[in-house]
Amino acid sequence: MTMTMDRPHGPVERHDVERQVRALQRRYASAVDGKRLDEWLSLFAAECSYVVITRENVERGLPLALVFDDSSDRIHDRVVYIEEVWKGHINDYRQRHLLSDPEIVADDDGIRIRQGFAVYISEPSVAGSRLLTTGEYEDEVAFVDGEPRFREKRVILDADVLPRYFVYPL
């Protein structure tokens, strides 16, 4: 794992980091919405975590999370569960992410991102699409062989409870 950035950053370099962060988040959203979970996995660094937690619990300092995959192995297991264990036993749906502009802080320790999002779902037996959740990403990204990868993907949900269970990564 190599960090390719050093302080201070000029405007051109900053623009380039922003472009790469946007592309990473777009690929992330495209991979999970398209249910291409191997591609999703490929966006994480070797040491990584994927967490889904409510804003309420973050603010109260409660560690209770809906998802707490604190290693690459657990994130791999999640894909196996989705694709092999749960498949055929769940009410399936399509997913659609919309993201807001990212707020990016880049320094020697890496790149930290805050970015709002909304996820909509479409279910086979229901007319129209509906909102599954809104929230904010608080991510940490590192450059691995020149490519940005998630060291931490932290999905913070605005609501305390979602209107239905979710299957695919948010």
Next chain:
Amino acid sequence: MTMTMDRPHGPVERHDVERQVRALQRRYASAVDGKRLDEWLSLFAAECSYVVITRENVERGLPLALVFDDSSDRIHDRVVYIEEVWKGHINDYRQRHLLSDPEIVADDDGIRIRQGFAVYISEPSVAGSRLLTTGEYEDEVAFVDGEPRFREKRVILDADVLPRYFVYPL
């Protein structure tokens, strides 16, 4: 019709294409949300198509589409229908597009775009706004006299059925 792009593209040129694509999609959304359908028409190339189809039908390889305007004439006809035939006979509404970041592939054949979207509507007799649909654009753009224009606007809906009929272009 002139293609102003040749492979390979440097980062500056790529940035410029992205800026123009974003501006085109923003104008598209602004024109349809503002019901300025002549402006909407002006964003298409001479040879063009406008298609609305469900993801379900795309995946199954079914050609059945909600809208299949496969020529400039048909797209013009659509505007006449909306502005002269349907007007006063439909339950009208306002429309609001939100778009995700575009994924752009530019080569000698033109520019292909994939871009997620959500469309909300507001109806006179209903409190608040609601989601009409989410989906993805799979568009093809060419440069005509230096300006980007749609050769194909392909609107792929996430849901199989929408919660109400739609009148304005998506």
Next chain:
Amino acid sequence: MTMTMDRPHGPVERHDVERQVRALQRRYASAVDGKRLDEWLSLFAAECSYVVITRENVERGLPLALVFDDSSDRIHDRVVYIEEVWKGHINDYRQRHLLSDPEIVADDDGIRIRQGFAVYISEPSVAGSRLLTTGEYEDEVAFVDGEPRFREKRVILDADVLPRYFVYPL
């Protein structure tokens, strides 16, 4: 208050203005969604206004607005109301903005922005999040000591009536 822009603008300068406008709107959304209202205040110029009005009233030329804070003092008062008077007496909620790409016109008089938005809310006793409103910003921005600030923040709602009262700035 200093205007740092002169016509004509080259592409680099234009890119820089767009970047600053995006950052301003992102900070605005982050401040109101995070209920950091002092930060929200700090994004306005000394002479400023904050208006929330329905599209219907704009189109009919009716001056009736949901919010009409036509001076910095009134905007300050709003914060006092939200943080000291209403607090504990309202049904509270979390807010989440998503913004579309801005349309920016910059000339000697300043910078004018049109930008679509959606605001979602999450309420403690309700499962999931829901749409509060969609609409469009029609803002005017000036550079104050080199930083972009709102001279006018004009929030135009697509719906005539919202599904519930709103407390925090839109």
